[in-house]
Amino acid sequence: MTARESRVPARPGPPASRGERSPVRRLGRPVQGGAAQAPSAAADVKARDPRLFVGSIEKAMAVLEVFETAGQPLSMSDVVARTEIGRSAVQRFLYTLHHLDYLDRDPATKRYALGHKVLRLYRGFVGGRSTLERARHAMLELNRETRECTSWVELLKQEIVIVENLPSPQITAVTLAPGLRFEALSASSGQVLMAHAPAETVERIFAASSPLARERAGAEDIGGLRRILDRVRAQGYALTTKAFDQESLSISAPVFDARRIAVGAINLSTLRSRFDRKEAMADLVPAVLAAARRASADGSL
Numbered sequence: 001m002t003a004r005e006s007r008v009p010a011r012p013g014p015p016a017s018r019g020e021r022s023p024v025r026r027l028g029r030p031v032q033g034g035a036a037q038a039p040s041a042a043a044d045v046k047a048r049d050p051r052l053f054v055g056s057i058e059k060a061m062a063v064l065e066v067f068e069t070a071g072q073p074l075s076m077s078d079v080v081a082r083t084e085i086g087r088s089a090v091q092r093f094l095y096t097l098h099h100l101d102y103l104d105r106d107p108a109t110k111r112y113a114l115g116h117k118v119l120r121l122y123r124g125f126v127g128g129r130s131t132l133e134r135a136r137h138a139m140l141e142l143n144r145e146t147r148e149c150t151s152w153v154e155l156l157k158q159e160i161v162i163v164e165n166l167p168s169p170q171i172t173a174v175t176l177a178p179g180l181r182f183e184a185l186s187a188s189s190g191q192v193l194m195a196h197a198p199a200e201t202v203e204r205i206f207a208a209s210s211p212l213a214r215e216r217a218g219a220e221d222i223g224g225l226r227r228i229l230d231r232v233r234a235q236g237y238a239l240t241t242k243a244f245d246q247e248s249l250s251i252s253a254p255v256f257d258a259r260r261i262a263v264g265a266i267n268l269s270t271l272r273s274r275f276d277r278k279e280a281m282a283d284l285v286p287a288v289l290a291a292a293r294r295a296s297a298d299g300s301l
Contacts, residue, residue: 059085063093064102068179073111122178126163131263135255135295139166139266142291146284149174150291151267153189153252155197156181158208160190163264174248174269185209185225186216188238188252189265194225195233196254196262202229216240237285237292239277247272249280253292266292 066082067074074082080090094112097103101117126132135152143150143166152164159181167175184190184205194202206214206222217240219225232238237253250269254262268288275284 059083059089060093060097063090064097067103067112067114073106073109073113075109075111079112131255131257131295131297132164134297135264135266136164138291138295139164141294142266142268142287143168146268146270146287148284149176149269151176151189151269153187153193153265153267154263155184155190155193158184158205160184160187160193160265168270172271172273174271176269183209183213185213185219186240188240188250189267191217191229191232191238191240192252192254192265193262195229195238196256202226237289239280239285241272249275249277249284251280251284251288253288255292256296256298258297260298266295 062083062085063079066079070078076087076090076094079085079094080087083090085093094103094105098105098112098115101115103112104115105112132152139150139152147169149168150166151162153160154163155161160183162176162178162180165176165178167173182190184194186209190205194205202225203222206219206225214220217225217228219228237251239249239251241249248269248271250267252265252267255264255266257263266288268284270280270284
């Protein structure tokens with residue numbers, strides 16, 4: 001679970017209605033700790049059917065998504081600048097989202113922030129994952145046993161996303177939070193999930209990954225990536241340094257459902273000041289493998 005965050009840019013949409021700018025600049029946000037990643041058509045596996053695609057919903061979601069990384073309430077002008085949607089359209093979207101309780105509005109500053117209603121979506125997201133229910137218990141045991149940061153991670157296009165996290169109780173530790181995303185290619189969680197993914201998925205992720213992620217993974221070409229994934233699949237885990245912090249280690253193992261599909265990964269992140277690579281292999285890797293085994297539907301890896 002390493003590598004720098006890089007969202008997939010939005011595909012070109014239908015012509016904007018009068019008074020709106022087109023196309024919507026929704027994504028292509030800065031990579032965590034680096035420059036913005038260029039759009040990649042290979043990252044998009046969903047073909048857009050113009051007969052069914054609703055461009056206005058895309059724009060409304062673009063407005064909502066700017067609050068994900070804002071870190072502070074935003075004014076209407078802030079949202080216009082970040083989305084490049086016309087001001088009149090942004091005003092209508094903000095008004096609607098506020099009245100639907102997805103956004104809160106400070107009447108004094110006229111600035112907007114995410115509303116509590118968005119938490120319902122997260123509740124629905126995690127509530128429908130039966131494997132995650134088992135994984136929670138395994139993660140808790142792992143967290144108590146090692147006193148290190150443990151996470152449940154899933155694959156999202158060419159990224160991995162942290163779905164749930166148990167922080168380390170130690171004063172100095174790796175800090176992660178649900179919703180954080182990183183490029184899958186150089187992430188330990190990404191590598192264990194790609195190792196059990198279809199070949200076309202691996203090829204798509206490689207094509208969409210940044211040069212930095214390829215360099216960090218040590219995969220100059222698709223052949224090199226396949227050799228890495230073969231090794232990860234054979235050993236049952238991946239161990240990498242974290243993209244945003246060279247002084248930390250990331251260990252992940254896949255979790256399988258009843259169909260033997262890798263639906264997620266259990267990750268442990270620690271500091272190299274506590275464990276060097278040799279110590280992590282001896283002490284932490286067996287613990288992560290045992291947790292992933294307990295979380296899997298058939299109790300095996």
